[in-house]
Amino acid sequence: MPDTIKRAPISQQPFKVEKPLDLNAIGGMISIQINEKKVSVPLGTTILEACRDNHIHIPTLCHHPDLCIAGVCRVCVVEVDGMRTLQASCSFPITASIKIKTSSELVRKARRNIIDLLLSEHHGECYACVKNKNCELQTLSKEYGVDNMRFGHVKEPVYEVDFSSTSLVRDMNKCVLCRRCIRTCIDLQEVGVLEAINRGDKTQISTFYDKPLQDVICINCGQCLNRCPTGALYSNDPSDEIWRAIDDPQKHVVIQTAPSPRAAIGEEFGYAPGHSFTPELNTALKRIGFDRVFDTNFTADLTILEEGTELLTRLKKAIVDKDTTVKLPQFTSCSPGWIKFIEHFYPEHLDYLSTAKSPQQMFGAIIKTFYAQEQGIDPKDIVSVSLMPCSAKKFECNRPEMDASGFRDVDYGLTTRELAKMIREAGIFLPELPKSGFDEPFGEASGAGLIFGATGGVMEAALRTVYELVTGREVPFENLRIEACRGFEGIKEASVKLENVLPAYSFLEGVNFKFMVAHGTANAKQVMELLREGKLSDVHFVEIMACPGGCLGGGGQPIPTSEEIRKQRAKAIYAEEEGLPIRKSHENPHVKYIYEKFIPEGPCSELSHKLLHTHYKKRGRYII
């Protein structure tokens, strides 16, 4: 759990007891009694943790493994011997030898009351709700046998639903005030869109001056909706429009699929996290009726070449030409949530961003130009869809400047969850489908593109290419695994020494190439503060992903999410990667082909700038 409590003054911090380092020392372990069972737990363990470790189920609602403890919903109450009132188990650290009852009559009745009270202020019809069958409130009601609305029920919606954002929908009629979204947006993401406003029975979750989401500073990362237990927050679903395009014989509907959805979509069909369903997914998409199924990894490879070339150019300008206007380190630009974050909070640092578009937008531009030409299809008849793990991609494809092809480069951003819904609608059970590959002419992609899905992946892919371009040798790591880039530490930092470089890159001889990787915009903020203080002057390249865990933890991925689940998804991605024949972006034959045929001047040339690069907007932090 991140140490996210720092922002609160000490008097307001939840009571937390640090676990002792040496559990064998006296007082390290404490024996307690849960129901009839005697167990011994480390000092400072919460009652909830102690029960879960001993396979005793306790219901929770406001508790989330990624977030700090809140203790606001009270459904997790238990009886503690000697205490006058019931205690919230999620926020009760064990410091003495206590006796706990987890399902006494008192506890059961209290929980039922609490759930009934929550429902008395909840307006929603489960069968018309996105969270139907994946809703924690619904599950609780079932668990505690809610069979009537004892305290009444809201008949009419009270709040207007906010559809203003391209990415998110906020329906506060379904909100149960658990405040997970607040803790996510402030602690994990440091964006601070949502807070509780007013007081008592008038409390509601809202934005600054109750403005619509599109008018406040939201980066569309969707992390809040991934952690909302109810259907109060959900993503803006374009599937109806996509069905319409598929059903229209005039339209040529193509879909590109990003690396992360395939590593997670199985979860929507009942599989445990950690299974990849790439070939089955391809078949499903074709059966649904997409005319072509492409792999976004292909443009991820392209991104690496563009971004890598840009980096080498910057290095050359800085080292050889002694150009002091060149900004280093170069920051990656694949994550639209991160782009909006820096545009708002660090607009004076936009020049540090690589100008390369994200893989989604590169593909969009190529489909409606190169692909349309080659296939002889009028680009206006092409509907370009992208399957993404991300809700911010919906915002990105709607940015006004994303029309390099003369049309909307990408028409719809579809999330993993929304596609799973389409697959179910089509009557398909994904895991049982036969396997198939991606369509030509972009049928092959490298493993380097695939690992874009995990935090550190872009860096790893870039290193494999840049190192080889510069030295003529493979990166000096076993099986191309660059461990320094992997794992879920908030900010990672490492370096490789460039030696015996090729003559063209002699200016890099002996340079200690230093890189950093951060995920989650709270960590990005820390990196930016370092940059501001001038502490990144020896770093050359920084990868930032807006979502914790990288794309595989994106706001469009299956719910629930936790660090454990994200680790499993990462495992699936890295395992699939090692089995691929091509694992370096610059070895992708289709990438070579597209440069030969379409952009003969190569990466960062004029045409490539027109199609594959972009510019950013100084948005600033004021809400108008």
Added chain:
Amino acid sequence: MLVYEKNSLSEEIELLIERFGKDRVALLPILQIIEKRHNYISEFAQQEVARLLDIHPVEVYSVVSFYNFLHRYPQGKNIVRLCKTISCDMAGKQEIEKALKRELGINFDETTRDKKWTLEYTSCLGMCDQGPAMLVNDKIYTKLDPETAVKILNDTK
């Protein structure tokens, strides 16, 4: 808001931060002073406070909306707060309510057009034995009847 107004407000808040420290615990005293000087805390002021304390504007908004004595929209020069809690209610709050509304020509939670008066309800003022009670700015008045209530308004500048 005009640019020079914004600049002077920013300067004012910067001075307050200097005085109370750049820490979240300084939030309430700063807000109270802004409220006192301007009769409300504007959208811009809230964002400036947030920026200078390195917290999010919505957190400031959350605090402002929590307290009845902090306002997010402009208020009249004088604020009349009538107790709405049960003892005063039983002691004849309704009469006073009517008299105040008639005298000022506005409803509760509204401000007169000349920006002189704002009417509000408040919860118990701790004067339950002497109800009905009301607060005019910082001053408390008890055992009201409609005539005295109106007189109090007329005597307040």
